[in-house]
Amino acid sequence: MKEAAKPNHGLRTLSHGEIAALLPQAAPFLLVDRVTELDPGRRGKGIRNVTANDIQMLGHFPGRPIMPGVLIVESCGQLAALVCATETPEASETERNGRANGQEEPLSILAMIERFKFLRKVVPGDQMILEAEIGKRFQDMIRIVVSARVGSHLVAEGVLVATRG
Amino acid sequence: MNSETRAVVEHRRELTERIKSVLIERLDLNLQPNEITEDAPLFGMGLGLDSIDALVLIVGIEDEFDVTVETTDHHVYRSINTLADYLMATADKAAAPSAVYDA
Amino acid sequence: MHKSPLHDVFASYGAVFEDRAGYAVAVRTLGAEEEANAIRSEVGLWDNSDIGKIRIKGDGARELVDKTVSGNIEGLPENAIRYTLVLDDDGRIISDVQVYNNFGEYLVTCGAPRKERVLDALIANNVDGAEIEDVSDKYAAICIEGPKAWKITALFTDLDLRSLRLLTFSECIAGGTKALLARIGYCGEFGYMLLVAPEAAVPVFDELRKLVPEAVLCGRDIQDLLRLEVRSFNLEKDVPDNASPLEAGLHWMIDFRKTEFPGRERLIKEKDDGISRKLVAFELAKPQAGAGLGAVRDGVDTVGRVVNFDYSARRGRTIGLAYLDENYGWPGVDLEVDSEVGVVPIRTVSAPFVLTESNRVQIP
Numbered sequence: 001m002k003e004a005a006k007p008n009h010g011l012r013t014l015s016h017g018e019i020a021a022l023l024p025q026a027a028p029f030l031l032v033d034r035v036t037e038l039d040p041g042r043r044g045k046g047i048r049n050v051t052a053n054d055i056q057m058l059g060h061f062p063g064r065p066i067m068p069g070v071l072i073v074e075s076c077g078q079l080a081a082l083v084c085a086t087e088t089p090e091a092s093e094t095e096r097n098g099r100a101n102g103q104e105e106p107l108s109i110l111a112m113i114e115r116f117k118f119l120r121k122v123v124p125g126d127q128m129i130l131e132a133e134i135g136k137r138f139q140d141m142i143r144i145v146v147s148a149r150v151g152s153h154l155v156a157e158g159v160l161v162a163t164r165g
Numbered sequence: 166m167n168s169e170t171r172a173v174v175e176h177r178r179e180l181t182e183r184i185k186s187v188l189i190e191r192l193d194l195n196l197q198p199n200e201i202t203e204d205a206p207l208f209g210m211g212l213g214l215d216s217i218d219a220l221v222l223i224v225g226i227e228d229e230f231d232v233t234v235e236t237t238d239h240h241v242y243r244s245i246n247t248l249a250d251y252l253m254a255t256a257d258k259a260a261a262p263s264a265v266y267d268a
Numbered sequence: 269m270h271k272s273p274l275h276d277v278f279a280s281y282g283a284v285f286e287d288r289a290g291y292a293v294a295v296r297t298l299g300a301e302e303e304a305n306a307i308r309s310e311v312g313l314w315d316n317s318d319i320g321k322i323r324i325k326g327d328g329a330r331e332l333v334d335k336t337v338s339g340n341i342e343g344l345p346e347n348a349i350r351y352t353l354v355l356d357d358d359g360r361i362i363s364d365v366q367v368y369n370n371f372g373e374y375l376v377t378c379g380a381p382r383k384e385r386v387l388d389a390l391i392a393n394n395v396d397g398a399e400i401e402d403v404s405d406k407y408a409a410i411c412i413e414g415p416k417a418w419k420i421t422a423l424f425t426d427l428d429l430r431s432l433r434l435l436t437f438s439e440c441i442a443g444g445t446k447a448l449l450a451r452i453g454y455c456g457e458f459g460y461m462l463l464v465a466p467e468a469a470v471p472v473f474d475e476l477r478k479l480v481p482e483a484v485l486c487g488r489d490i491q492d493l494l495r496l497e498v499r500s501f502n503l504e505k506d507v508p509d510n511a512s513p514l515e516a517g518l519h520w521m522i523d524f525r526k527t528e529f530p531g532r533e534r535l536i537k538e539k540d541d542g543i544s545r546k547l548v549a550f551e552l553a554k555p556q557a558g559a560g561l562g563a564v565r566d567g568v569d570t571v572g573r574v575v576n577f578d579y580s581a582r583r584g585r586t587i588g589l590a591y592l593d594e595n596y597g598w599p600g601v602d603l604e605v606d607s608e609v610g611v612v613p614i615r616t617v618s619a620p621f622v623l624t625e626s627n628r629v630q631i632p
Contacts (some may be wrong), residue, residue: 112217136227138220138236161217166566170601177598199539200524202517204499204549204599204619209434210453211520212349244617246599253600 012038014046015080023078024108028055031075032082032130041087043133046079048148052124067122068162070157073113076146080132080162081107084142109163111141116158126150140164180249183229188245191225192218203245211244232256272317273408273469282483288488289381291318296487300579306405306484307455307494308582309625311414313476314486316461317469320383321404322390333374335393338513340523344369349353349435349450352521353513354378354389359531359538360510362389364503364521366452368437379503380404389530408469409449409472410476412483413459415625418461419480423472424449432460443468443475454491456498457626493578496587499549499619505576506547506589514538515591516547532615545572546597551587551621553602553613558586560608564596571596574605582622592616 014022014035023030037045050067051057057065084107122128128148135143140163147157166174185198188207192214205211209218219242223234226248232255234241241251270291272278277466279285283294289468294315297303305314324333334341348368354362363382368375378386383404390400412420421429425556427440429450437450445468464472477483495502507516514535522535552558558581564572577588598616604611 112221114221136220136224136236138223139216141216141220143220143224161220166595170566170596173600174595174598177600181598195525197524198538199542200519200522202519204517205520213435213520217326240623243620244618250599250618 014038014086018102019082022082022106023097024106025078029074030078031071032078035079035082039085041084043081043131044083046082046132047129048075048130049103050110050122050124050126050128054124057124065124067126067128069116069118069156071161072118072122072128072148073110073116073158073160075128075160076130076132076148076156077110077144077160077162079130080142080144080146080160083132083134099109107142107162107164110160111163112161114143114159114161116156116160118156120153120155122148122150122155128155135159176253177249180252181245184226184248185244186250187225187229188222191221201245201250206244207242226252230256270318272315273315273466274315274410274473276301277470277473278315278485283485283487285606288318291380293318294485294487295483295489297348298614300490300493301485303486303490304494304581306486307414307457307490308622309415311412311416311419311480311483312486312490312492313473313483314411314413314488316409316411317407317466319404319409319411320376320378320380320386321402321407321463322376322378322383322387323373323401323403324376324390324398326397326399328395328511328572329372329374330369332390332395332398332400333376334376334391334526334601334623335395336390336530337365337367337534338522338527338529339367341367341369341374344499345370347438347558348451349437351435351452353518354386354388355513355529355531355535357530358510359512359534361503361507361516362386364501365396366450368450370437370439370448375403382503393530405466407463408466410462410464410473411454411459411468412462412476413453413455413457414483415457416482417458417460422479423476443472445472447472454500455494456500456622456624475586493580496576496578496589497580497582497620497622498624499589502576511547512538512543512593514543515545515597542594544594545591546594547575547589548572548592548597548616549587549599549619549621550574550614551583551592551603551615552585553615555584555614556586557607558605558607558609558612559607561586562606564590564592564614565604565606565611566596571603580621587621 019032032046033049035046052065062066062104075116133145141161144160148155172248178263181203185201207214280296284296285292286295337352338355339350344350348369350367354365356362361383365376365378418429423442425441432451434451440447440449445464447558448463450461452461561574561577563570572590572592574588574590580587599616601616603614605614
């Protein structure tokens, strides 16, 4: 059962349980393991551990598992959704173009991949450090600048537009 | 034509060309500048752009002109002309008045 | 003279009728102010049954329509409407039209006076496998427009108005009858046109009035002012003297990437050479009414001519459109215009003259 987003003044991290409560996604499509830094509504940093057991790795590719680029996009998008889901009502009020019915759906639908680059292969054993920075908002949409690193290497970066489901 | 009118016209001509460039480049439109009407709506009727395009356009305008565009003020990005009105009003207090900016 | 199925309803409401292209059109009901206020603040209903409606079907239908109009029909999705132009070989406007893609069958609508010429254009471009049929008498058309037009949604048993985006349409059941509802909006408000069989027109109309008791029945003529306020194209006023669609600012109705349509050659040339005059929005500099507007002047020079003007209560002054020399054709220019009382100051502006209630909502 998903809980409504609570005000989170000064919250710095999110555990897997808190992530599962905030996002509508569920296994096997919950792609952020932990949030390590959180500035609600502004930016966040999180972790996605890549393992040979990931179901999508079995087919991509058999005998040569590589994290699919689109799932790196999804991981980054989910981190962004968490950054927005934890916004304080005050902060989001001034930035949001209010919906007529006042209901807040989670930010969970990809509206646009403005650009994305995949710079290095991501393989089992890698720990992706994800970053998301919230940019311009428009109606229900939010533009996000994202990146993923493994160790000191930038493995992917791009700009997404996400909207409320 | 007096010099004041000439200045206004030149300024608008230049702003319009720059706005059209942002529109064409950022939205990857298959259009030449002389195929776009300045006064026609960009969204809904007219060019028929959608809300994702609106976001991309606004970001492009902010980058190109170093301004902030309040996304809740729909009138600002209704057309190339209204964008130009906004940029002139923001950058230059003595800018030309438009239909809805003066009381 | 042709009469609409809704003629008597409007007659008993007090409408004044005029013969327009052989059709008795309700041109005025309660008066300009009340009709305009209704459409701008509540809901207005008017009878559009006389509009030309042409159905094109068969395998060649898309090709025929695409060849005949200036806009892109190949890429027009199903249930979508394209507002575009039929041009002659010289690139001059025969009519503005709306093209509906009804799953491979096309409906073309246009003003009644232009229907015959649009039919001729389609016939002239005819291809194998396309059937053209004038279905104007097979449908009554009810227009519903205003910020509260969404209230009509209760009329439909199977349609959620929120899912009907601008310039799309849907077949539906209205008051128990098969109908077609298009979201168009002539005057810049939430606007719908409902097409029903002529025999169903009166019962459906009555049902509508019960659902929206505050709706005002309006005449045709108030459209001119309301369209001008949001700079919607007015075929009868905006292109005199064989003005080019480019001069009128209708680039968006033309698909310049299309390789074949009547008038293309001249349009491309005009575009590349650059146009020498532009249709520009203007208003009186002072909040007042103006009459008999004519030549536009910059000091001693004549720089243009007014083609369309009217007093707008919402703008508090007379507004209009004028063809101006290109080097004056930009918003923010102070000029003067000849009027009944002599020369009065004007200034060019950006459209729209009036911010409509309906436009204060999200982009579709």
